[in-house]
């Protein structure tokens with residue numbers, strides 16, 4: 029589904045926080061383009077990505093990456109997020125399973141983030157290894173996948189939404205569309221260098237599809253949504269993998285690897301290497317996520333917040349960088365088919381419970397992102413219905 033490629037990350041700058049806080053948190057995301065770039069040559073170099081800048085041996089952050097002081101990251105306390113043990117979620121012992129399901133439900137309602145252990149079947153080490161080798165390729169090789177077509181299903185790029193970002197982010201990425209029902213069609217267009225990239229990344233993507241199905245089935249069960257064919261729709265839905273590289277940065281306190289944003293989909297499954305950098309906003313503070321070794325991080329996206337009528341929270345997160353260690357992460361974003369109109373599940377509107385969100389679809393989100401409004405406000409906020417009592 030090529031439309032998912034429109035934003036370089038296809039995430040929204042949305043949040044479940046109040047408008048005032050929101051304005052403050054998202055001010056880094058969408059600045060107007062800098063009035064006068066030093067030179068078009070310099071801008072051209074920057075748009076080749078941060079790996080390229082590092083290879084050129086820069087020792088200071090170019091001005092276009094420097095955030096205004098109020099948006100710069102401050103040291104954040106490390107936080108272990110809720111742990112969900114898939115072994116227990118699969119347990120034949122009903123009480124054990126019920127307890128784990130309740131823990132997952134609580135995590136989705138409170139922080140909107142949790143980590144999964146005992147997930148089995150997901151070969152994280154091979155995925156990280158091939159991603160690292162891809163970003164270590166010469167610039168000319170990586171550049172082959174750069175495209176002016178932001179809808180391209182395979183795309184190498186930089187920053188967050190490089191066409192809109194006034195302040196650039198310290199990130200390069202490889203975006204791969206891998207919708208479950210279309211995997212065999214798309215994989216042949218993925219990079220063939222490193223030689224094992226297609227095999228390793230497609231097998232990782234498939235393992236993520238299985239894990240997503242298991243987690244979302246549990247979430248639907250926890251919410252009491254048992255019918256409606258949503259699972260089958262999700263099987264034919266969208267999946268996008270963002271393979272991110274955050275090189276060591278000469279002045280990490282002045283910039284971010286990714287600005288505050290939330291993800292558009294149902295769930296995102298995130299793999300990171302041993303270098304921390306993900307920060308989650310709990311409504312008050314930024315907390316540095318410190319996952320257990322081998323765990324995958326999972327977060328609720330905007331579509332699931334809407335579908336759950338606000339029971340689950342899609343929260344802002346961002347990425348910090350550091351001066352000594354390069355970091356690799358892989359975010360796999362899963363949702364319903366792009367043309368599907370998403371609103372609160374009918375089961376959750378029974379007994380006069382008011383709907384809290386307008387319907388939406390991916391096209392509306394993308395229109396919003398490319399509009400002037402999209403630069404300053406938040407998508408999820410634009411979908412909220414203000415109730416007299418809320």
Ligand SMILES: O=C(O)CCC(=O)C(=O)O
Pocket residue numbers: 037039270272286291298300305306345346347357358359
């Ligand atoms: O690298 C990370 O920790 C987070 C990446 C992320 O937020 C994303 O790709 O949406």
